[in-house]
Amino acid sequence: MPKFAANLTMMFNEVAFPERFAAAAAAGFTAVEFLFPYDHPAQDVAAWLQHNALENVLFNLPPGDWAAGERGIAALPGREEEFEAGVALAIKYALALGTPRVHMMAGLVPAGADLGPHHDAYVRNLRHAAAAVGAHGLALLIEPINGRDMPGYFLASQRQAHALRLECGAPNVQVQMDFYHAQISEGDLATTLRKHIDAIGHVQIASVPARNEPDDGEVNYPFLFRLLDELGYAGWIGCEYRPRGRTEDGLGWLAEARRQAF
Secondary structure, three states, rough: EEEEEEEOOOOOOOOOOHHHHHHHOOOOOOEEOOOOOOOOOHHHHHHHHHHHOOOOOOOOOOOHHHHHHEEEOOOOOOHHHHHHHHHHHHHHHHHHOOOOOOOOEEEEEEOOOHHHHHHHHHHHHHHHHHHHHHHOOOOEOOOOOOOOOOOEOOOHHHHHHHHHHHHHOOOOOEEEEHHHHHHHHHHHHHHHHHHHHEHHHHHHHEEOOOOOOOOOOOOHHHHHHHHHHHOOOOEEEEEOOOOOOOHHHHOOOHHHHHHHOO
């Protein structure tokens, strides 16, 4: 049976971030993920995890100026010094929280820009980050994001992500397959999953097209959960969706997935 991690950036928004750890544990989760931990001291986040017997399975490298609309800086030439400082900060948090993998956001590319310099910057930064986190036994994830939700994002498809992974050549670089983004960008989820399963380090879920609980819409999640089991996927599935209402009231899909597994 797949293992599910609550995304505390999107779920349990009925309470403040520090209180979401207890809410997730009370709802039956044993692991969590979130976009960024940096607004809180690492020792505080570690205490919230420990107090609630939770594992943190993923967070993102610093994304640049998020409030100003930046969505990562790995593909932005000239930001290398800032990027490297962000990698160092992420390592500090990952070690404090016991987090085994971190995600590197690519960033937005202006419409009509020459993609060559952005590609070169991305590969250089990918190799730097892979070596830096790898020195501490950590995995580095890259994730394609669909152009409807995030127009101009440099990394837009699973095919592109796996090509960049191979170009980088670092053994600890894996691809994050968010079925929501992949369905919107490419479709053909099962075939893509089968083709790349050995290089997929994390999976995320949400309904398509609304990004709500994975119990409605055009993606057949019970089928994909069975396929993940069939393929021997041993990683986590991050629940990166927007609850339609109160988070706990929308967890019927999780109870049903667990019921079908036994």
